[in-house]
Amino acid sequence: MSALPRAAELGLIACTVCGLVCRNVPGDPQLDGDGVDDAMACPRCGSTLRRRKPHSYTRTWALLIAAFILYIPANVLPIMRTASLNDVDDNTIISGVVELWVKGSPDLAIIVFTASIVVPMLKFLALGTLLVSSQRGSGWARTQRARLYRLVELIGYWSMLDVFVVALLTALVRFSVLSLVEPLPGVIFFGLTVVLTMLASMSFDPRLIWDGKDTDD
Amino acid sequence: MGTSSPETLLVCEHCDTVYRRRPLARGEVATCARCGAELERHHALSVNAMLALILTAMIVFVQANMWPIVTLGLSGQQSSTTLWGVILAMWREEAKVVSVLVAATLFFFPLMKMLLLGWLLWFGKAGRRAPGFVPLMVALHRLGPWTMSEVFVLGALVAIVKAHTYFDVTPDPGIYAYAALTLLITIFAGVDLRQLWDQVPERAA
Ligand SMILES: [Zn+2]
Ligand SMILES: [Zn+2]
Numbered sequence: 001m002s003a004l005p006r007a008a009e010l011g012l013i014a015c016t017v018c019g020l021v022c023r024n025v026p027g028d029p030q031l032d033g034d035g036v037d038d039a040m041a042c043p044r045c046g047s048t049l050r051r052r053k054p055h056s057y058t059r060t061w062a063l064l065i066a067a068f069i070l071y072i073p074a075n076v077l078p079i080m081r082t083a084s085l086n087d088v089d090d091n092t093i094i095s096g097v098v099e100l101w102v103k104g105s106p107d108l109a110i111i112v113f114t115a116s117i118v119v120p121m122l123k124f125l126a127l128g129t130l131l132v133s134s135q136r137g138s139g140w141a142r143t144q145r146a147r148l149y150r151l152v153e154l155i156g157y158w159s160m161l162d163v164f165v166v167a168l169l170t171a172l173v174r175f176s177v178l179s180l181v182e183p184l185p186g187v188i189f190f191g192l193t194v195v196l197t198m199l200a201s202m203s204f205d206p207r208l209i210w211d212g213k214d215t216d217d
Numbered sequence: 218m219g220t221s222s223p224e225t226l227l228v229c230e231h232c233d234t235v236y237r238r239r240p241l242a243r244g245e246v247a248t249c250a251r252c253g254a255e256l257e258r259h260h261a262l263s264v265n266a267m268l269a270l271i272l273t274a275m276i277v278f279v280q281a282n283m284w285p286i287v288t289l290g291l292s293g294q295q296s297s298t299t300l301w302g303v304i305l306a307m308w309r310e311e312a313k314v315v316s317v318l319v320a321a322t323l324f325f326f327p328l329m330k331m332l333l334l335g336w337l338l339w340f341g342k343a344g345r346r347a348p349g350f351v352p353l354m355v356a357l358h359r360l361g362p363w364t365m366s367e368v369f370v371l372g373a374l375v376a377i378v379k380a381h382t383y384f385d386v387t388p389d390p391g392i393y394a395y396a397a398l399t400l401l402i403t404i405f406a407g408v409d410l411r412q413l414w415d416q417v418p419e420r421a422a
Pocket of ligand 2: 230
């Protein structure tokens, strides 16, 4: 505990907005993060100082579950309709990936697959794991869990890729009867899923990973 | 400029470990000994350099939004679009949520970010705090991950490849402007804007 003191042990609070380190408000040194009684404004930027993000577990769970529920129609429903003279074709996320693969762009197919399927799934699994292990105060693989969280934060917004592809094709492919692209409801669900997963990872407080019993190696 | 008082403490945002700040060598990145997160990095960019970058980014941004991004051709017909064409098309097609998402993450938020930075750095250059410094710095922080121009560039690439099978595709200047913008964003991504709190002292508010 001596080598790497933590802010809470020293009675310090760091402002999450501007980074200023403040001496703690008098009061409880609890690490619960419910933010009820440790509210004080940062002298530099005026943001509320909190030891932990408020209601981190509840909010993250709620957002994550909501995101997961929307992720189902996002995958099942078609995201885009392509219509030409002789056929109408509804594309889902997966069929779009398959099409890229078949039409000779396996590298882009992999990129889209990663952004649309792997990244959201990784976020569900990673945040779920982080929530469960931190709530139990587990000391298991803390460094790796911390790294996992940073990865989720870093790559999360790339999932918006498919939404932009559909939007761009909709605006571009308008050749009246010859060829048309229309967005379908799946893309709305998918866009909302991405926003909700981003909000979920922002609500999770990575400091909670280190708050459990000190079973440091 | 750039040297903060050595006495200040630094707390890792990812695990709450407290460090005493130390001056960093050129290009050095301080990482947290407990969790491995980045604590602080040395900034090679001066306020002037950042201001120049932001002004460049603004010019490029205007062009990226004015010029068409791609043109498609099909049996003699042509079709092209700008970013606002995309936003309006999604609005018309009853995907209003997507339209708003695109407008926010590709237009309004990046624009706000650049205007805020330009404003703050313009005054920072003279060693002064811009009017509204505190709320604007907080707003800048909140904008955080909600600007997605670089994702759009990749999306445009995917759209081009998809369209290529059925149409004649001609990339337009807008896509190059977007690529340039992505490059500028990448340079900026490594800058911790919180340094402005330290670099521009409070006295001349
Ligand atoms: Zn603050
Ligand atoms: Zn740390």
